[in-house]
Amino acid sequence: MSSPFYPPLRTLMGPGPSDVSSRVLAAAARPTIGHLDPLFVCLMDDVKRLLQFAFQTTNELTIPLSAPGSAGMEAAFVNLLEPGDKAIVCQNGVFGGRMKENVERCGGTAVMVQDRWGDPVDPEKVAKAIQTHPDAKILAFVHAETSTGVRSDAETLCGMAKSAGMLSIVDAVTSLAGIDLQVDAWGADVVYSGTQKCLSSLPGIAPITFSSNAVEMIATRKRKVQSWFLDMNLIMGYWGEGAMRAYHHTAPVNAIYALHEALLMLEEEGLKASFARHKANHLVLTEGLSELGLKLAVSEPWRLPQLNAVQIPDGQDDAAIRNALLKEFDLEVGAGLGELAGKQWRIGLMGSSCNTTNINRCLTALEAVLRQ
Amino acid sequence: MSSPFYPPLRTLMGPGPSDVSSRVLAAAARPTIGHLDPLFVCLMDDVKRLLQFAFQTTNELTIPLSAPGSAGMEAAFVNLLEPGDKAIVCQNGVFGGRMKENVERCGGTAVMVQDRWGDPVDPEKVAKAIQTHPDAKILAFVHAETSTGVRSDAETLCGMAKSAGMLSIVDAVTSLAGIDLQVDAWGADVVYSGTQKCLSSLPGIAPITFSSNAVEMIATRKRKVQSWFLDMNLIMGYWGEGAMRAYHHTAPVNAIYALHEALLMLEEEGLKASFARHKANHLVLTEGLSELGLKLAVSEPWRLPQLNAVQIPDGQDDAAIRNALLKEFDLEVGAGLGELAGKQWRIGLMGSSCNTTNINRCLTALEAVLRQ
Numbered sequence: 001m002s003s004p005f006y007p008p009l010r011t012l013m014g015p016g017p018s019d020v021s022s023r024v025l026a027a028a029a030r031p032t033i034g035h036l037d038p039l040f041v042c043l044m045d046d047v048k049r050l051l052q053f054a055f056q057t058t059n060e061l062t063i064p065l066s067a068p069g070s071a072g073m074e075a076a077f078v079n080l081l082e083p084g085d086k087a088i089v090c091q092n093g094v095f096g097g098r099m100k101e102n103v104e105r106c107g108g109t110a111v112m113v114q115d116r117w118g119d120p121v122d123p124e125k126v127a128k129a130i131q132t133h134p135d136a137k138i139l140a141f142v143h144a145e146t147s148t149g150v151r152s153d154a155e156t157l158c159g160m161a162k163s164a165g166m167l168s169i170v171d172a173v174t175s176l177a178g179i180d181l182q183v184d185a186w187g188a189d190v191v192y193s194g195t196q197k198c199l200s201s202l203p204g205i206a207p208i209t210f211s212s213n214a215v216e217m218i219a220t221r222k223r224k225v226q227s228w229f230l231d232m233n234l235i236m237g238y239w240g241e242g243a244m245r246a247y248h249h250t251a252p253v254n255a256i257y258a259l260h261e262a263l264l265m266l267e268e269e270g271l272k273a274s275f276a277r278h279k280a281n282h283l284v285l286t287e288g289l290s291e292l293g294l295k296l297a298v299s300e301p302w303r304l305p306q307l308n309a310v311q312i313p314d315g316q317d318d319a320a321i322r323n324a325l326l327k328e329f330d331l332e333v334g335a336g337l338g339e340l341a342g343k344q345w346r347i348g349l350m351g352s353s354c355n356t357t358n359i360n361r362c363l364t365a366l367e368a369v370l371r372q
Numbered sequence: 373m374s375s376p377f378y379p380p381l382r383t384l385m386g387p388g389p390s391d392v393s394s395r396v397l398a399a400a401a402r403p404t405i406g407h408l409d410p411l412f413v414c415l416m417d418d419v420k421r422l423l424q425f426a427f428q429t430t431n432e433l434t435i436p437l438s439a440p441g442s443a444g445m446e447a448a449f450v451n452l453l454e455p456g457d458k459a460i461v462c463q464n465g466v467f468g469g470r471m472k473e474n475v476e477r478c479g480g481t482a483v484m485v486q487d488r489w490g491d492p493v494d495p496e497k498v499a500k501a502i503q504t505h506p507d508a509k510i511l512a513f514v515h516a517e518t519s520t521g522v523r524s525d526a527e528t529l530c531g532m533a534k535s536a537g538m539l540s541i542v543d544a545v546t547s548l549a550g551i552d553l554q555v556d557a558w559g560a561d562v563v564y565s566g567t568q569k570c571l572s573s574l575p576g577i578a579p580i581t582f583s584s585n586a587v588e589m590i591a592t593r594k595r596k597v598q599s600w601f602l603d604m605n606l607i608m609g610y611w612g613e614g615a616m617r618a619y620h621h622t623a624p625v626n627a628i629y630a631l632h633e634a635l636l637m638l639e640e641e642g643l644k645a646s647f648a649r650h651k652a653n654h655l656v657l658t659e660g661l662s663e664l665g666l667k668l669a670v671s672e673p674w675r676l677p678q679l680n681a682v683q684i685p686d687g688q689d690d691a692a693i694r695n696a697l698l699k700e701f702d703l704e705v706g707a708g709l710g711e712l713a714g715k716q717w718r719i720g721l722m723g724s725s726c727n728t729t730n731i732n733r734c735l736t737a738l739e740a741v742l743r744q
Contacts, residue, residue, distance in 0.1 A: 002418050002639070005632055007405045016622060020404040028626060029401035032392040032574065033379045034704045046374050066576060067439040070621040071601045098600065105598050196622055202404065204438060204576065204624025226477050226598050228470065229443045247709065249442040250388060250568055252576025254400060255627065260377055267374070332406045337619065 010326075011353070013362055014334035015146050015307055016174070017196035017203045018350035020258075024201055027261035028254050035251040043260060044239065044251075050263035054176060054199070054271070055191060055209045057183035061232065062209040063239040064259055066252050069173040069194030072206030074102055075230040076169045076190040079210075079218045080138060083107030087138035088129045088166070090121040092152070093145035094338040095171055103140075106226065111136060117145075117339060118309070120302045121152040123160065130164045139166045144175035146197075147337040149309035149346060150302050151179060158186040167214055173197060176207065177266055178278050178306035178350060189214040195255075198278070198306055200351030201262035205255050262351075278305040281354045285347065288363040292370065297344050306354065308347040309340075313370070318342050321369055329365035382698075383725070385734055386706035387518050387679055388546070389568035389575045390722035392630075396573055399633035400626050407623040415632060416611065416623075422635035426548060426571070426643070427563060427581045429555035433604065434581040435611040436567070436631055438624050441545040444564030444578030446474055447602040448541045451582075451590045452510060452562060455479030459510035460501045460538070462493040464524070465517035466710045467543055475512075478598065483508060489517075489711060490681070492674045493524040495532065502536045511538045516547035518569075519709040521681035521718060522674050523551060530558040539586055545569060548579065549638055550650050550678035550722060561586040567627075570650070570678055572723030573634035577627050634723075650677040653726045657719065660735040664742065669716050678726065680719040681712075685742075690714050693741055701737035 012019045033040055051062045065072055077099070081087060085108045089099045092115035103110040111133050113125045121141050130136070139161035143154045154170055161168040167189040175181050178198035183191050189211040196203035210218070210232065218225075218232050225231040229249065237246035266274060282305030286296060289310060297309040312318050318335065322345070325331040334346030347362065384391045405412055423434045437444055449471070453459060457480040461471045464487040475482040483505050485497045493513050502508070511533035515526045526542055533540040539561040547553050550570035555563050561583040568575035582590070582604065590597075590604050597603035601621065609618035638646060654677030658668060661682060669681040684690050690707065694717070697703040706718035719734065 002422070002636060004399065004636060005402075005415050005418070005629060007402050007411060007629070009403050010405045010409065012404070012406060014406055017404050017406060017625060020626075025401040025403070025626075027376065029397040030377075030379050031381050031397070032384070032389050032568075033382045034384060034386055034389060035575065037382065037698070037704065039379060043377050046377070050374065067443065067601065068621045068624065071439065071443075074599060074601045101600050105596055105600055194622065196404075202624065202626045203407065203622045204627055224477055227446065228473050228477055229439065229446045249440045250566065250575045252440065252574065252624075252627070253389060254392075254397075254574045254630075255576055255624070257377060257379070258626075264374060264376060326409070332409065 008330055011331045011358055011361055013348045013353055013358060014332045015346045015348055016194065016350060018200045018348060018353040020200055020202060021352045023265065024258050024261045028202055028258040030257050032253050035253055036245060036247065040253065041245055043256065047256060047260050047263065050260065050267060051207050054263060054266060055183045056181065056185065057209050059183065059209045059211055061215055061236065064256060065206040065208055066249060067206060068204055069192065069206045071230065072192030072208050073098060073171060074227065075208060075232065076192055077102040077106050078225050078227045078230055079232045080167060080169065080190060080214065081106040081108045082221060082223055086111060086133060086136040087140055088113060088133060088136045090126060090141035092119055092121055092148065092150060093117050093142065094147035095142045095145060099140050118148050118150060118297055120150050121157060123153060123156050126157060126160055130160060134164065136166055138169055140169040142171040143181065144172065144179065144304050146174045146307060147340065149298050149304045149307040151304050154188065155186045158188045162187045167217060174304065174307055177274055179304065180275055183209055195259055198351040199262045199266065200353065202255050202258045204252065205259055278349060278354050281349050281356065281359060282308065284356065285349060285359050288359065292363065292367055306348060306350045308349065310345045310347055312343060312345060316370065324369045324372065325365050331362060331365050380702055383703045383730055383733055385720050385725055385730060386704045387718045387720055388566065388722060390572045390720060390725040392572055392574060393724045395637065396630050396633045400574055400630040402629055404625050407625055408617060408619065412625065413617055415628065419628060419632050419635065422632065422639060423579050426635060426638060427555045428553065428557065429581050431555065431581045431583055433587055433608065436628060437578040437580055438621060439578060440576055441564065441566030441578045443602065444580050445470060445543060446599065447580060448562040448564055449474040449478050450597050450599045450602055451604045452539060452541065452586065453478040453480045454593060454595055458483060458505060458508040459512055460485060460505060460508045462498060462513035464491055464493055464520065464522060465489050465514065466519035467514045467517060471512050490520050490522060490669055492522050493529060495525060495528050498529060498532055502532060506536065508538055510541055512541040514543040515553065516544065516551065516676050518546045518679060519712065521670050521676045521679040523676050526560065527558045530560045534559045539589060546676065546679055549646055551676065552647055555581055567631055570723040571634045571638065572725065574627050574630045576624065577631055650721060650726050653721050653728065653731060654680065656728065657721060657731050660731065664735065664739055678720060678722045680721065682717045682719055684715060684717060688742065696741045696744065697737050701733065703734060703737050
């Protein structure tokens with residue numbers, strides 16, 4: 001027989017999950033109520049409103065999907081694409097590649113726009129792809145590439161999609177609440193995120209928002225969405241307006257409690273203040289890293305404050321260093337992902353993890369471990 | 373600006389979620405650690421072992437999917453079926469119909485075996501369907517129909533599938549831990565469940581198990597699984613053997629803490645003791661309901677102890693009664709679902725909700741409200 005699991009108190013400075021505050025953990029532990037309870041329905045309405053605030057949108061269809069960010073990505077593609085459709089997909093890291101997988105598994109064709117991992121998406125290449133493939137229905141890209149720590153110019157890319165009559169799908173898993181993300185002002189059509197990054201809630205939920213154009217595209221599909229679980233036509237019946245909600249699946253009630261509390265904390269701080277905190281702490285961290293002789297992998301204008309890609313110095317053993325940080329300092333930093341494995345570390349400053357205490361802990365620990 | 377959400381303390385006697393114990397809620401609130409943390413990987417191994425215990429199986433591929441039971445159903449079908457495949461689907465309630473949707477959204481053909489809602493699946497009808505459609509690849513049915521409170525004979529049905537060279541898909545969302553479910557002894561191939569029924573953990577996770585025949589069918593598919601998120605070929609890389617786990621998605625860490633604790637409680641009680649508790653309390657409840665003049669909708673041999681379908685007496689207002697139970701007694705009982713809406717209530721005795729205190733509370737409340 002096993003015994004209960006008591007996790008250690010880690011400092012989470014990887015690519016997510018980030019530190020979950022005691023407020024959010026306490027919310028998660030409140031008594032479970034039914035997913036159709038009138039009081040839960042009120043909570044759902046408040047979560048929708050708070051997500052609209054976080055996404056800077058008035059989109060009616062703005063909800064938390066009952067599954068992780070990867071399912072948010074899949075929801076975007078399966079709802080918008082039909083077999084035979086073409087999508088332009090920008091790849092400058094791992095998650096652009098995952099978008100390609102999603103397009104193809106929907107029976108669509110992905111036109112790839114490739115950029116070096118570590119660079120932002122190049123709008124000029126995208127313009128050429130749009131010119132060559134005016135029949136594409138979708139332009140998809142990652143706003144904040146979690147695998148490389150790079151921001152791309154979402155405003156410009158969404159504008160290009162709109163001018164070309166295409167809908168945009170934006171991966172905002174790592175950007176939401178960490179850097180500016182103006183869904184309405186930029187004209188983004190489907191934007192999804194995760195709860196375990198800059199929102200610092202429990203992992204496992206995917207906030208997502210759909211523009212009216214996206215909703216219309218879903219409503220006028222020729223074929224049913226291939227996923228029953230992610231079919232927005234059905235999910236709207238549960239998360240839609242009015243007190244009567246149609247049963248679709250059992251919502252992850254306690255994870256929604258936690259998300260609500262995390263969103264309240266964001267509202268209390270304010271979006272601009274949150275962005276400023278991420279930026280300011282990022283500058284403190286990068287200065288400290290520089291003093292340790294560590295180099296950032298991304299050029300300054302495109303760095304994500306919430307996720308800092310650091311080049312592993314020659315001669316240092318990637319796994320040994322990360323293990324030492326974890327075992328001696330209870331500090332998690334991220335490994336490189338995909339082709340960057342072994343070459344970079346990813347130091348997160350996301351949401352509740354983004355504070356000076358964590359930065360000092362991280363710099364002290366790195367200094368000690370790199371000297372060993 | 374909104375305020376924190378403090379849910380009332382409901383007594384959950386609907387079709388799920390069931391009451392979540394303070395032990396499980398406390399586990400959910402422990403500090404979040406990384407989904408690739410070596411200690412989390414150890415926890416994953418223990419959760420797999422405990423799920424094997426609960427499913428009564430030695431299947432290696434026995435894991436909790438990071439999404440609700442409906443996604444468990446979808447995972448079963450998208451992984452096993454390819455376009456053009458035929459599946460025999462038994463329907464005696466809402467969830468058989470959902471299986472049909474899943475088959476068709478995979479590009480497959482569903483041969484339906486219909487039984488009256490409230491009756492079990494009729495093995496003779498299934499035998500005829502197998503005879504008429506020997507080319508079907510799958511036989512799918514619901515072990516415990518959550519919409520009707522009916523048990524079907526899973527052992528016989530799995531045996532018929534095996535004899536016919538078909539694989540079986542078994543919906544055990546409501547049966548796991550409430551009534552006997554012998555995955556290995558009965559030769560079931562894919563069996564999925566939910567955490568919010570007789571396990572009484574947080575809603576949002578789908579335990580699932582695959583036989584070696586099912587794993588082989590997945591490994592030898594001609595086409596990729598249409599869902600990236602639910603592709604078991606990829607998920608196995610994260611939940612598989614060995615200390616090195618490939619990143620697939622960020623696991624819902626705290627929901628796994630909760631599930632682990634709920635499974636520990638099941639192990640401490642023992643499976644047979646849990647089944648006996650559900651049975652004994654069911655008999656106490658049905659006796660009390662009978663004294664109130666309420667009739668059960670399902671014939672005795674096929675009643676689920678954990679979910680009691682009760683006929684709404686003539687002249688009683690379904691919604692008014694349930695609202696009064698909720699508002700005056702903080703008691704949730706389930707409405708009828710699908711064609712049974714307005715005709716039946718569903719009184720759950722699942723997991724932590726299955727105790728004499730709850731039964732007394734329910735009978736007292738029903739008596740008071742029905743008299744009003």
